[in-house]
Amino acid sequence: MHELSLMENVVATLRASAAENRIKKITRIQLVVGKLTMAVPEALQFAFEVFKEEDLFKSAVLEIKEEPVRGECKECQHAFEIKDYEFLCPSCSSPQVKLVGGRELYIDFYEGD
């Protein structure tokens, strides 16, 4: 699935940033992944293994923080977690719901030497 190409992008970003910060070994990576991206944490971990041969990532631990799908009602401003992909306001039943969470896909931070 698309986890491998997502990891390619993660790794490329890390490589560039590590070079900039003169970091030779990355020890810890925190990745934030919204549930709506459909990226499976296990598959991301598996994809990351591919890059572990590289010195930079050899001792790196990948931590994945999952974010729930969240909505905000455009009618009554009620903020809520979207369960079962039902984009309907639980407070006023309006279908006009703005997506405010669940699409996250970013590297929060990394640590290294």
Add this chain to the structure above:
Amino acid sequence: MVKVRLAAPVLQQNEEVARENRTFFQKHGIFVLNLMSSPGSGKTSTLERTIEHLAGSLKLGVIEGDIYTTRDAERIEAYGVPVVQINTAGACHLDARMIRPALEDFDFGGLDLLIIENVGNLVCPAEFDLGEDARAVVLSVAEGNDKPLKYPLIFRQAQVVLINKIDLLPYTDCDLSLLEKDIRAINPDLEIFRISARENTGFSPWLSWLKEQVKIKKQKA
């Protein structure tokens, strides 16, 4: 130990290139549609019927995304429409960078509409912006009712759903009103059209929508 806070979006690079593609299309006044589906939904047949219907009224180009083969591109070429083939070499989706070199292969002067047929997959294409104006999902009644709830992102990101193989409805256990209700729960703003590419029925409302979008884009250019 050094801690570096990045807060860097993983797909930032893709989004930058998508923005460049969008600027390019905007300059030429071309409406770009990203056509997506799971395998076997009848996406290519839907595209073929759409091309037939639009012949003579709109000038159209097609980008064919496929993992390895050129089969779909050959099918489209038979209609006398300019086609550029992109093989993703294993990747399960097109991304903005793959689109860019293909742009040099078209003569964009006078082109009204560009349809990008994405790789057959409901998960990955949803994540990658190509610089398109709209996304359409082809979904067949033979696929079962649970597709929208299994792949909500693509329906959330789309503007149109084409429910295909309507002629097969009596032979499936698909509940059309339930299917549409699920789709609307995910995205109430979606345009839903019921079609049969095989029997060539139901295309009028879809074609009107498409022509309207092309007109709006032209006016903005």
